[in-house]
Amino acid sequence: MRKFLLVLMVAVALVSFAAKYRIGVAIPAADHGWTGGMVWWAQYAIKQYQNDPNVEFYLVTAKEPSEQIAQVQALLARGIDALVINPYESAPLTPICVQAFRQGVYTVIVDRGIVSEEYNVYIAGDNYMYGYLAGKYIAEKLKGKGNIVVIRGIPSTIDDERVKAFKDAIAPYPDLKIIAEQPGYWSREKAFEVMQTLLTKFPQIDAVWTGDDDMLHGVLIALRQAGRDKNIILVGGACEKNIVKMIMDGHPLIEVDFTYPPNMIATAINLAVMALKGESLNGFYQKGIPRKIILSTETVTRQNAKDYYFPDSVF
Amino acid sequence: MCIKLKAFLTKYMIVLVLIGLMIFSGIVTPAFLKPRNILNIFWQTSYVGIIAIGITFVMIAGGIDLSVGSMLALLGAFAITTSNKIGDSVGATVLSILLTYGLGALLGLGMGLLTTKGKIPAFITTLGGMAIYRSLVLNFANGGVYMSFSRTFSSFGMKFIAGLPLPMIVFIAYAVLAYIVLDKTKFGRYVYAVGANETAAVYSAIKVDVVRTITYVISGVSVATSAILLSSMMASVSSSSTGSGFELDAIAAAVIGGTSLSGGKGTIFGTFFGALILGVVNNMLVMLNVAVYLQGMVKGLIIIAAVLLQSLRR
Numbered sequence: 104m105r106k107f108l109l110v111l112m113v114a115v116a117l118v119s120f121a122a123k124y125r126i127g128v129a130i131p132a133a134d135h136g137w138t139g140g141m142v143w144w145a146q147y148a149i150k151q152y153q154n155d156p157n158v159e160f161y162l163v164t165a166k167e168p169s170e171q172i173a174q175v176q177a178l179l180a181r182g183i184d185a186l187v188i189n190p191y192e193s194a195p196l197t198p199i200c201v202q203a204f205r206q207g208v209y210t211v212i213v214d215r216g217i218v219s220e221e222y223n224v225y226i227a228g229d230n231y232m233y234g235y236l237a238g239k240y241i242a243e244k245l246k247g248k249g250n251i252v253v254i255r256g257i258p259s260t261i262d263d264e265r266v267k268a269f270k271d272a273i274a275p276y277p278d279l280k281i282i283a284e285q286p287g288y289w290s291r292e293k294a295f296e297v298m299q300t301l302l303t304k305f306p307q308i309d310a311v312w313t314g315d316d317d318m319l320h321g322v323l324i325a326l327r328q329a330g331r332d333k334n335i336i337l338v339g340g341a342c343e344k345n346i347v348k349m350i351m352d353g354h355p356l357i358e359v360d361f362t363y364p365p366n367m368i369a370t371a372i373n374l375a376v377m378a379l380k381g382e383s384l385n386g387f388y389q390k391g392i393p394r395k396i397i398l399s400t401e402t403v404t405r406q407n408a409k410d411y412y413f414p415d416s417v418f
Numbered sequence: 419m420c421i422k423l424k425a426f427l428t429k430y431m432i433v434l435v436l437i438g439l440m441i442f443s444g445i446v447t448p449a450f451l452k453p454r455n456i457l458n459i460f461w462q463t464s465y466v467g468i469i470a471i472g473i474t475f476v477m478i479a480g481g482i483d484l485s486v487g488s489m490l491a492l493l494g495a496f497a498i499t500t501s502n503k504i505g506d507s508v509g510a511t512v513l514s515i516l517l518t519y520g521l522g523a524l525l526g527l528g529m530g531l532l533t534t535k536g537k538i539p540a541f542i543t544t545l546g547g548m549a550i551y552r553s554l555v556l557n558f559a560n561g562g563v564y565m566s567f568s569r570t571f572s573s574f575g576m577k578f579i580a581g582l583p584l585p586m587i588v589f590i591a592y593a594v595l596a597y598i599v600l601d602k603t604k605f606g607r608y609v610y611a612v613g614a615n616e617t618a619a620v621y622s623a624i625k626v627d628v629v630r631t632i633t634y635v636i637s638g639v640s641v642a643t644s645a646i647l648l649s650s651m652m653a654s655v656s657s658s659s660t661g662s663g664f665e666l667d668a669i670a671a672a673v674i675g676g677t678s679l680s681g682g683k684g685t686i687f688g689t690f691f692g693a694l695i696l697g698v699v700n701n702m703l704v705m706l707n708v709a710v711y712l713q714g715m716v717k718g719l720i721i722i723a724a725v726l727l728q729s730l731r732r
Contacts, residue, residue, distance in 0.1 A: 132556075133556055133561035133657070133658040134658050134659065134662075135656070135658050135659045136562070136563065136656060136658065136659075138561070138658065139556075139559075139560070139561030139562050139563075139657065139658050140561070140562075142560075142561045143560055143561060143562070255710065258710045258711055283704070283707050284707070284710065285703075285704050285707065285710070286710050286713065288659075289659070290656070290659040290660075290662075291652055291654065291656060291659070291660075292648070292652060292659075292660065295652070296462050296700070296704075297704050299458050299461075299462070300455065300458060300701050300704040300705060301704060303449060303452055303454045303455040303458060304447065304449040304450075304455075304704075304705055305449075317656065317659075320652075320654070321652075324576075324651070324652065324653075328576055345565075416562075417559065417560050417561050417562025417563070418562060
């Protein structure tokens with residue numbers, strides 16, 4: 104009888120265990136504003152499910168690739184049904200993601216891809232249009248003539264793609280000149296420093312494109328300090344909340360921003376839950392979740408800025 | 419005559435290196451030598467420079483401080499948060515600055531006691547401090563940005579006095595003060611003695627632990643100075659990126675200036691110009707529009723060359 108009870112208990116435990124979906128979320132640690140935003144959105148999405156007894160989350164953040172590999176190994180050892188991961192770096196994280204996929208873990212890759220096709224879903228922002236739309240906007244605003252400063256992020260493939268797209272967009276205008284292209288490392292202080300130096304070098308700067316909004320803040324401070332915060336076109340990117348607020352309030356220098364939403368991690372988490380529960384995307388005739396999703400780069404102006412303003416978010 | 423020249427070169431080699439770099443940059447881009455740009459370099463250097471001066475004390479006494487970058491973010495965030503809370507008046511701003519100095523000194527004291535009384539290598543305590551401070555800053559801001567809402571607090575960081583930016587004035591004044599403390603006081607001589615030969619210092623009845631601990635307090639106070647200036651100027655502190663890499667730049671500035679990594683050797687004069695060399699290099703990279711991917715190499719080569727030139731003279 105005792106033995107029977109024990110077996111019964113184990114069986115019940117196993118069944119209740121199996122019914123619960125366990126999802127590992129592995130993302131890079133906050134090392135600049137945007138990644139901070141991603142951590143915030145991951146926590147936000149997880150909080151949405153706090154009253155759902157069927158889903159359980161493990162969120163881990165890593166400072167470098169080997170740490171992230173170790174974290175994913177730990178998650179796999181613990182036993183997860185789905186892995187939502189923004190790989191710190193594509194190549195080194197590929198084997199562990201592939202291993203997860205082969206073990207039958209539903210694998211969602213976010214933003215930075217892996218060098219393999221063995222995953223369930225890939226969801227990312229559109230780096231090309233992110234750079235292209237910024238370039239097109241500046242070219243049209245300047246009517247095809249003027250001096251442009253480009254302050255890019257941390258030199259990397261993502262950054263390269265954006266800058267290349269920016270250059271593609273202004274290529275049809277021979278009178279548009281990129282007079283300087285320097286890295287601001289996605290940091291306010293560094294962008295401030297770079298802009299301060301460029302302002303002394305060039306008496307005429309007509310437009311500045313910064314690879315993201317954090318750096319735009321630094322540029323704004325440099326312009327104000329040099330008394331040159333007029334007759335200049337400024338474009339950042341990724342919709343940091345204070346920049347979006349400025350657009351909402353009709354800032355004279357910043358009229359537009361382009362999305363590269365850190366909330367894609369929240370979308371990815373939702374997709375993983377839907378897949379585990381066997382739900383499909385509303386309006387899709389196909390059952391199941393699409394395998395590759397590139398989010399559109401949306402243009403934020405004064406008219407629609409309020410839809411992109413998340414005052415509680417950290418980014 | 420020859421001996422005199424040699425002595426002169428030994429002492430001022432670093433200044434010559436700096437002048438050489440500036441002439442080179444000036445020839446390639448004339449805009450480099452604009453007075454405005456020279457002021458900017460001084461200004462941009464001052465944040466790391468002030469920290470480097472503090473770290474020089476620590477390094478001469480035979481220690482190291484890796485926590486300064488994260489501590490800068492923590493103290494900057496603290497200054498912003500307290501001034502936001504206390505209010506917008508001048509008195510409130512002064513109070514928040516004093517509190518920030520207090521916290522900086524306290525953190526330095528903690529690091530100092532852990533290394534001296536706790537007998538933990540400075541590398542480890544300050545490495546731990548680096549992780550702890552950054553993590554606290556990230557946690558309180560949830561990975562986001564601390565914004566200053568106090569107009570008074572965010573007004574002085576960009577002030578000019580007699581045509582000179584305030585951070586630059588503080589940097590120079592701080593260097594002069596540090597020079598006096600290190601070169602003209604008994605405490606200064608003790609710092610050298612402790613770093614050069616600990617055993618000898620003990621037999622000379624120098625309170626080795628006290629001297630060492632004080633150098634960490636000096637480092638903490640320096641970081642507080644830099645943090646207040648930087649957070650006021652930017653009116654914000656990013657919990658994730660502010661101050662990252664500052665520890666390496668500050669140590670590099672001290673080493674370029676002739677401070678020994680094994681203690682006992684170094685001058686404020688050297689560190690001051692070492693920091694300026696780093697500042698000039700950073701400015702050069704932008705002025706000369708050096709290709710993005712090559713910047714690290716150019717910077718590395720110049721740093722190594724500067725130290726090499728310094729050591730060849732011996």
